[in-house]
Amino acid sequence: MPKSKQQRQLFYLMPYGLWLILFVVAPLVLLLFQSLTTQDGHFTLHNYALYFSSGTYLLMTFNSVWYAFLITIITLLISYPTAYLLNQLKQKQFWLLLVILPTWINLLLKTYAFIGLLSKTGTVNNFMSLFGIVPQQLLFSNWSFLLVASYIEIPFMILPIFNSLAEINPRLEQASRDLGANRWQTLRRVIMPLSMPGIKAGIQAVFIPSLSLFMITRLIGGNRVITLGTAIEEHFLVTQNWHLGSTIGVILIVAMVITMIFTRDRKNSRKRG
């Protein structure tokens, strides 16, 4: 019997293990390897030295983090009240479905819609001119980048917050009110702390992709905002400097890991402590 079990496990492991080695481990090792070598395959730290000594790269990294931070704050400010109010509706599952539905639509198409809305002769400018505001170039600005990126990320922030709010026992809110807390105190002292896991999950779901956006920076931002993602794409597909591109990739992975450590759900460690 154990032998047949071993055979069975081997049968399952073959395709899955092959995938793990070829498409999970190997690409990451290769990326790290590329970032640590020169064109002719010698080991070097030159790429990292170049990255950390160049003002342009450091400024780009800072900008990328700053914009990802702004996008996360904007989506959080819009999403928290939305998730909170959605949770009080009667048919909340239906409304939640309506929030999720736009995420099923191809990202490129949503971005494309904004090109039409924001262009100089587009709908927003036409609408503004009704109030006598002169048409302006709304596309290819930092603001349009923030707007479109936030628009795309909002459902990914609403969903985890909604789920964590839905898990809160409504009696806790009633108890808080009974004990004399007003609406605001209940929200701040009871609801918000209890929904922290959702907020953290939302931040994780928005911040990391925002660091690596590259399509929106090109189509909407007009290359004014260079994110880490744009820089990687540029090095790989335009200037063909894969070694430096891989270095930026490794830095993006490090940024991702740091974000995940900060937004980790500390429930387990608290239980242990």
Place this chain on the structure above:
Amino acid sequence: MSRKFQWGNIYLGIVFVLLYLPILFLIVYSFNAGDVMQGWAGFSLKHYNELFSDTRILEIVVSTFLIALLSSLLASIIGTAGALYIYNLKHTVIKNVFLSLNNILLVSPDVIIGASFLILFTVMGFALGFTSVLLSHIAFSIPIVVLMVLPRLQEMNQSLVAAAKDLGANNWQMLSRVILPVISPGILAGFFMAFTYSLDDFAVTFFVTGNGFTTLSVEIYSRARQGVSLEINALSTMMFAVSLLLVLFYYVISTRAVKNKKRSTRLVLPASEGL
């Protein structure tokens, strides 16, 4: 109190309008008789006619769906095998190692996946094109299938497997007659997620597509860089309809699965008592 709630509803209303405005805008202008996304020039289906006579776009639509179908099928098979393997692991630490490895591609930014796959294909001397895109789509869809199937395995009644074993079923019979039917809703959900992941993907495909082969996302990107063409609006409307149908299909299946699950547990319980 009730006044406050009204303010809340107004806020929600605004959020929903903003969420759907760009999509509606795209759809409405696909029926515009004019050629730009401004100034309504009357209702017309001419952009749909353009779309259906554009053989390049039609070919790309076909290959995009082919990639999605093939990649989600293969990812479902490999992912199910992976879920079974992880489920059968007894050692908790090894199990956690496999689960973390599994989740790496789910949390990695698309750009990293794309760039590292590009290095991989180049190092292996693999030509970029249909196959490299297909392999990449399979690769990034596998972990989601594993995550969809694993909970079903954990919910599975262990005595079912034990009973099959006692009754003399071999490995294959146990898998095909007992385990697979029980976890099939999870596999189906995984297949569906993989399908939509593949249809939606832009960044990874963009890196590994090479010159000869394109998918819809990449094509829309290159067309959008040249400016607005209402043919893309017509295409968006069709794709929106397809997405709606897919979501509906998924909901019908998942609600039916829940109903089946209730029925099957009711049937299973007396049976396992008999054992």
